[in-house]
Amino acid sequence: MHAIQLTAINELSIADVPVPEPIRGEALVRIKAAALNHRDVWMKLGQYAGITFPARPGSDGSGVVESVGPGVDPQWIGREVIINPSFGWGDNERAQGDHFTILGLPRAGTLAELIALPVAQLTEKPSHLSWTEAAALPLAGLTAYRAVFSRAQLKRNEKILITGIGSGVALFALQCAVAQGAEVHVTSSSDEKIARAITLGAKGGFNYTHAGWATTAAHAGHRFDVIVDSAGGDGFELLVDLAAPGGRIVFFGATRGNPPVLPMRKIFWRQISLLGTTMGSSSDWAAMVDFVGQHWITPVVSDVFTFDRAAEAFALMEKGGQFGKIVLTP
Ligand SMILES: NC(=O)c1ccc[n+]([C@@H]2O[C@H](COP(=O)([O-])OP(=O)(O)OC[C@H]3O[C@@H](n4cnc5c(N)ncnc54)[C@H](OP(=O)(O)O)[C@@H]3O)[C@@H](O)[C@H]2O)c1
Numbered sequence: 001m002h003a004i005q006l007t008a009i010n011e012l013s014i015a016d017v018p019v020p021e022p023i024r025g026e027a028l029v030r031i032k033a034a035a036l037n038h039r040d041v042w043m044k045l046g047q048y049a050g051i052t053f054p055a056r057p058g059s060d061g062s063g064v065v066e067s068v069g070p071g072v073d074p075q076w077i078g079r080e081v082i083i084n085p086s087f088g089w090g091d092n093e094r095a096q097g098d099h100f101t102i103l104g105l106p107r108a109g110t111l112a113e114l115i116a117l118p119v120a121q122l123t124e125k126p127s128h129l130s131w132t133e134a135a136a137l138p139l140a141g142l143t144a145y146r147a148v149f150s151r152a153q154l155k156r157n158e159k160i161l162i163t164g165i166g167s168g169v170a171l172f173a174l175q176c177a178v179a180q181g182a183e184v185h186v187t188s189s190s191d192e193k194i195a196r197a198i199t200l201g202a203k204g205g206f207n208y209t210h211a212g213w214a215t216t217a218a219h220a221g222h223r224f225d226v227i228v229d230s231a232g233g234d235g236f237e238l239l240v241d242l243a244a245p246g247g248r249i250v251f252f253g254a255t256r257g258n259p260p261v262l263p264m265r266k267i268f269w270r271q272i273s274l275l276g277t278t279m280g281s282s283s284d285w286a287a288m289v290d291f292v293g294q295h296w297i298t299p300v301v302s303d304v305f306t307f308d309r310a311a312e313a314f315a316l317m318e319k320g321g322q323f324g325k326i327v328l329t330p
Helices: 038-044 131-135 138-151 168-180 191-198 213-219 235-242 263-269 281-296 307-318
Strands: 003-009 011-016 026-035 062-070 080-083 114-118 122-124 161-162 183-188 202-209 224-229 243-251 271-277 299-304 326-330
Touching: 003 307, 011 183, 026 138, 038 307, 062 114, 062 131, 062 138, 080 281, 122 281, 131 299, 131 326, 138 168, 138 213, 138 224, 138 243, 138 281, 168 183, 183 191, 191 202, 202 213, 213 235, 224 235, 235 243, 235 263, 271 307, 299 307, 307 326
Parallel strands: 161 183, 161 224, 183 202, 224 243, 243 271, 299 326
Antiparallel strands: 003 011, 026 062, 026 114, 026 326, 062 080, 080 122
C-alpha cells in the first residue's frame, strides 16, 4: 500500500509499505481522507519533540473498517468511522497521564491507504459529514472543544476572542462558540480570513499585523471573558490587556514562542486565569462528537490534495495560506 513518509528533515515521499495486520483489539481501517495539523509540519521540519526518521505523519482520518483482529466483533466490518487521535489519556479528567500519545508520532499516522488501530479509538462518522469534512474534525475538534468548554467553561452570551482564525483549531473553536450562543471576535493576519469568519458567525475581527490593533479593540470597549490563543510570543501581553476582570485565557500552542513578558501584576489584580490545554480525554471526545451532531457543525475544509501532492499541502500549511483544514485523500 502507499503511505506518505518523512525520511529526513524536509524529505517527504510516497513509499510502498506492507499492509498492517490488526492485532488483538484492533481494526484495519481503509482511509478515505486524512487531514494535516501544524504538528505534521513541526515533524517535517524536524522540530517536533521525539521525532526520528523515517516517520509517517497524520493524526486525523476518516474511513471504513475493512477487517478486524482477534477479539473484535466482526460487526465492525463495513462501519464508517472517524479516528480519535488521543491515545492513553488515562483516568484523570484534569490532565493526561504519562502514557499519553498522539497518533502520528510515535505510532505511524493516518497518511496511508490503510491503518490498524484499537477499536476503542474509532467512533461512528457523524452522518452529516462528507469523508473530507469528517477527516477534518478529530484533532482540531477535540482540542478546541476541551479548550472552549472543558477548560474555559464558555457560557452563552459571554464574549470570546479567538486569535489566528486561519488555524484549524481556532476555526473549530469559533464554530463551537457560535453554537453556544457566545459573542465571538477573532484576529487574523488576513482581512479576508476575518471576513470569512464573520460569515461563519463572528461579530467582528482585528488584523493582528496592524500595530495598535489591541488598543483599537480596547477603545471600542472590548473586554473578553474568554480568549483562545495558540500563538503566544510578544502578542500574548496584549491578550492579558484585553481580558475582562475574571477572564480566562486558554492556550494550546506557542507558534510564536514564549511571551517575553508575563505581566504578573495585571494578571493577579484582574483575577485572570491562564489555562493550558492539550487535545482531550475520551469524555471530551465523546462530548465533542455529540456537540457536532447536535449542532450540525461542519468543519471548514480549506483545500483537498491527493497523496501525490502532499508536498504542496505541507507547503500551504507552512506559509499559513489555509482557512480551515488541509485534507489529503489516498
Ligand atoms: N496542544 C495541542 O493539543 C495542540 C493541538 C493543535 C494545535 N496545537 C498548536 O496550536 C498551533 C496552531 O495549530 P494548527 O494546527 O491549528 O495550525 P495551523 O492550522 O497551521 O494555523 C496556524 C495559524 O496560526 C496563526 N498565527 C500565526 N502567527 C500568529 C500570531 N502572531 N498571532 C495570532 N495568530 C497567529 C495564523 O492565523 P491567520 O492565518 O489567521 O493569521 C495561522 O493560520 C500550533 O502551534 C500547534 O502546534 C496544539
